Amino acid sequence: MKKLLLCFTFMCIHCLSQAQSSPKIAIAIHGGAGTIKKENMTAQQEQAYKTVLQEALKTGYKILKQGGSSLDAVEATIHVMEVSPLFNAGKGAVFTHDGKNELDAAIMDGKTRNAGAVAGISTVKSPISAARAVMEKSEHVMMVGKGAEQFAKEQGLEIVDPSYFYTQKRYDQLQEIIHTEKQQLDHSGSQGHIPAQFPDQKFGTVGAVALDEDGNLAAATSTGGMTNKRYGRVGDVPIIGAGTYADNNTCAVSATGHGEYFIRSVVAYDIAALMKYKGMSLKEAASEVVKHKLVDFGGDGGVIAIDRQGNIAMPFNTSGMYRASMDINGKMYVGIYQSK
């Protein structure tokens, strides 16, 4: 009888706490990691980045607050950063060696582990929406090049002339890098080599992870690739498990950094695996991968990650990462450098 009472009491307290607490929602975003130093930024530049980060964050959070899905939230959040020329995704995409823009994106649903990815596309205004269409409207996970563009067109997504992605700033960056490369005749060919003077200009990404009120996680990442890239290079962004991953049982992750190292380290899934198999917390797992394993391996970058309890981790091993989050208590955070 005593046992029964104890059990009943426990259940009541449990039910009460469930009823009292409103559903948890949270979101985190990034706009790329790299050698981003305060001394190289004007106050206006800082403010411009922070404004778009906040706008993107609030767009996703509003959807979550209204009971929308984490998938809708991360897609809408990425849209805001894709149309901004500040970030290397969508409108702000960097140029390939041949003076083109080739964009990649991926999205993953933590509830079903459905996923969609596109790579090397030049005519779809929103690569993240193309990735979502691949996930939801096709039997495939990944589509590349002209085929992916054709599919996006058939799905009614907005098609633009490749010139839409032209921005003077990115084009000038390409010319500068090509000029420097010619001067240095730097063709070492070692895996992952990057000219030391352009660590922050060669890659960049935007990403979002979210938890909705149904307890579902989602992750999305979009990128304009690597400045001066050749040969249809594809980085980690559209590689499920490397740049993008989501599973309700562990976490949702979006990565940003030197893609080759992130692919070889299976970064996003490794964080999930450390939680699942080693019992690490989200913070421990994300930190272990980004601040220890990637550092030892030589991979620069960072991740944003969220778990089903709404815990958020945003570790990076570079001098900066554009990032923002809204936690389960509705508290907003926006940061660029190591110390905010």
Added chain:
Amino acid sequence: MKKLLLCFTFMCIHCLSQAQSSPKIAIAIHGGAGTIKKENMTAQQEQAYKTVLQEALKTGYKILKQGGSSLDAVEATIHVMEVSPLFNAGKGAVFTHDGKNELDAAIMDGKTRNAGAVAGISTVKSPISAARAVMEKSEHVMMVGKGAEQFAKEQGLEIVDPSYFYTQKRYDQLQEIIHTEKQQLDHSGSQGHIPAQFPDQKFGTVGAVALDEDGNLAAATSTGGMTNKRYGRVGDVPIIGAGTYADNNTCAVSATGHGEYFIRSVVAYDIAALMKYKGMSLKEAASEVVKHKLVDFGGDGGVIAIDRQGNIAMPFNTSGMYRASMDINGKMYVGIYQSK
């Protein structure tokens, strides 16, 4: 003094056993998994498959025996299967919906975790050699489409007319599938849907994993993709961590099966993660992923895997998988169905 003697004795026995045992070498290969049933095969067909499997296996084993690297062994092994029209890789590649052949491949070095992958190429005779060139001669991990072909050409790899990949058998398979699709108007679009009557014709792969006398692991996978595929679809083969993975600290894995499920499950790296984080043996980890996790998720296929001790695992959850291995004792195994 006693302690010192004990220690000395222990070391001597240790050194002795090291000196006595010759270096361990081993190799395992696959030629695709699917609904491969004995009742649907003639004795001649069986023999034809077994002959190529043995030739491929012996090619790789000879390299290992002569002190060659596991990378050289897996590449040479794949070459044998790529030039055979029997397997869906290289010469035997299946056709896309548009009547083209688009090939993918990946290779990974367990010592350095360097990796190379190509996807959607139509003019390079050996996709696996293109993947190796990406790994060794570029700063990238993955290249797709025309860019990958251009890179392969610049590296002096053999370029062929796309008609090289034409085989009547594969073309007839495409026509049959298109005809059936039209009849059924089967466009459900659910992720991973495959017409039930063509489970074994829609995908196929070849792969090899090896351990060399220096204790280095390597994995390689090559495929002609999925019959009737559209939109530049890319499967798991060139996705590092999904279809191909190698790390001396855990294992080398090459997968074959329904690629979409293998990507979403990060199959190859998951086996490594179970060994690394849960302390499972190679056999336990490979079996857990293929026979339990993939089955629960609905993913058909199998893997071949090897660890640094030369243990080999070749689990699959379909009715058959073309496979062969040569273990550390030089014992050969060749199998097609569940029970050899």
